[in-house]
Amino acid sequence: MGIDELDGRIIKLLADEPRIGVLEASRRLGVARGTVQARLDRLRANGVIRGFGPQVDPAALGYPVTAFATLEIKQGQGTDVRAYLVGVPEVLELHTTTGHGDMLCRLVARSNADLQRVIDRVVGFDGIVRASTAIVMENPVPLRIIPLVEQAAAEET
Amino acid sequence: MGIDELDGRIIKLLADEPRIGVLEASRRLGVARGTVQARLDRLRANGVIRGFGPQVDPAALGYPVTAFATLEIKQGQGTDVRAYLVGVPEVLELHTTTGHGDMLCRLVARSNADLQRVIDRVVGFDGIVRASTAIVMENPVPLRIIPLVEQAAAEET
DNA sequence: GGTGAAAGGTCATTAAG
């Protein structure tokens, strides 16, 4: 189920230079083109690679403020809350969690002032009792996966 | 600085079917091929589209457990903590935040038991006073950007 | 709009588990 060392190198190469094709990748890796193609097909089939969609930066869209909100939910309202938050564009991500928190969501906003509007819109829903928000100041480690890929590849015998 | 409606449609189309090229995209959108190409170049230049790297699923790599840890940092140890956490592959993301929390990080692990090991490794660092962890149970809204793109595109005149 | 190149597929051969 895991990935081997060659899979890891393919993923790393594609992450570094997404524009290169299968042929160029095979050249750089020193393997046959068909091999790279077969590996990629397998990685997609296994769900390891979900796709190659565009990575959009919310800040460049005009939403430079990011925050994480911990939501406390009324008993039995979880389903309604999810359905509601799906409809809020500024909610980029939503998780249900253990702990008192119940839910954790990632928000973006146009400014700190605008964040208040977003939070009001989130908390305004009936099923949400209260929200505790942490505004992101810096992002020393942006969402990454390569180190984990390397570890997973190395652990495969 | 924002994006217009056509930009939005281009991004949406590429998100839905990343494999299609510029030519096929222009056909579907009913615009000239050069237009799509120019728009894409501009979106990349503006930083709206950061790239087309592979989206890797940690679960498929053997790390199905996700957690968010709020870290409390010793005064003046922030820089050291960042440098340390960068070296931990299971740390997928790290933010410094407002509030008592100081830092928020996203972790993955091979199992709930393995999560303990990861947390120990994180908290084991000297500059970290303590960690409060929320384990993710469900993910009703996986990281998404399209609704925000649509809103940003609609708001542009 | 034309052209060189690459993607994607199939095949037979070879190697390794």
Place this chain on the structure above:
DNA sequence: CTTAATGACCTTTCACC
């Protein structure tokens, strides 16, 4: 025996000028 890698060939499609 099964799985994977390889190099060859072919057709369609795209990117670039």
